[in-house]
Amino acid sequence: MSLNLNISKKDKIVIFGHKGLIGSAIVEELKHRDYKNLITIDKKKLNLLNYENLKKFFKLKKPNIIIIAAARVGGIHANNIYPFNFLYENTVIQNNIISLSVKFNCKKLIFLGSSCVYPKLWKRPFREEDLSLGKLEKTNEYYAIAKISGLKLCEAYNNQYNKKLPKFITIIPPNLFGSNDNYSSQNSHVLAALLKKFYLAKKRNLKKISIWGTGRPRREFLYSIDAANMIIDIMELSEKYILKYTKGKFSHINIGSGKDYPINTIVSIIKKISGFDGKIEYDQNYPDGVKRKVLNINLLKKLSPKSVDKNIINRKNLVANIEKIYKSLNDEKFEKFEKNNTFNLPV
């Protein structure tokens, strides 16, 4: 492993999306590692869709390192109803930030991608090289196209201006869960939705829980704090060292545990944690989606073996972290997300 000597604990690091699931975990872990100049700003004060205001912010703060964890994020339902927002908002947010990071000569940028950039029908775990080799999943196609566009913009910058040195890097995580997850009825992801379902069933003394699909599809889950650590580990690596492995062919890196579980296993884990003793029904009127979605993390293992420490990324810890999040749930958390759940026309 070879560290980036250009990065120091005094660098001015902006974390866009610092209140979100992964953004908040990154802030926590950067503090933990003693980074001293962290810059965050609320959406109310700076809407990232507004280029001119964002430019003023860059001029004023002069950041060195940029982390883009701000995005329009949502589940299948929201992606289906609001394709315009998912494509438009994400491309504008990332184009604004990436272009200004170039203009203001930022030395490092981390862009958060998503596993939906990979082909829908794929037999093996997704490798970085598998991008663009097949058709995208229809349910979140517009979101995926925005993410591919951001990923390619980072790659193009490295190719055109940095002799392929990956100064701007896209990180691709699997499904995440953790504190500050989104529990809204329209925007939540699978694990948050399951936790909420069990929490409410237990509270309301329900006798039955209905789960969408067969429960058989396999998914990979990563705790947001583990993801944040992997992201910072990659941020701290020397670009020449990364280039040795990517050979300038791409500028994105998968993170994860490399392990996937059937949804019904995750359901059993949450059932046990919650103490729910009613019936569980799998409603096969709802689609399963792709059968298996897991990322190949061989590149991460080579680049940063400590990131995938088997004492941390294992089933026991997955269960412990799910339990920690379940125990932190309360009604206000759910209400907050319903209030913030708005989709606007362009500003």
Ligand SMILES: NC(=O)c1ccc[n+]([C@@H]2O[C@H](COP(=O)([O-])OP(=O)(O)OC[C@H]3O[C@@H](n4cnc5c(N)ncnc54)[C@H](OP(=O)(O)O)[C@@H]3O)[C@@H](O)[C@H]2O)c1
């Ligand atoms: N969650 C996952 O399972 C997962 C998995 C793989 C990849 N990722 C990627 O990680 C990134 C972050 O995801 P997340 O789950 O952390 O999302 P999140 O919890 O919804 O957080 C997104 C953040 O972006 C902010 N934001 C959105 N639009 C904005 C705007 N116009 N101006 C300023 N701020 C804005 C939100 O602010 P408000 O809350 O104020 O709206 C929120 O703080 C995304 O790129 C996503 O693709 C997530």
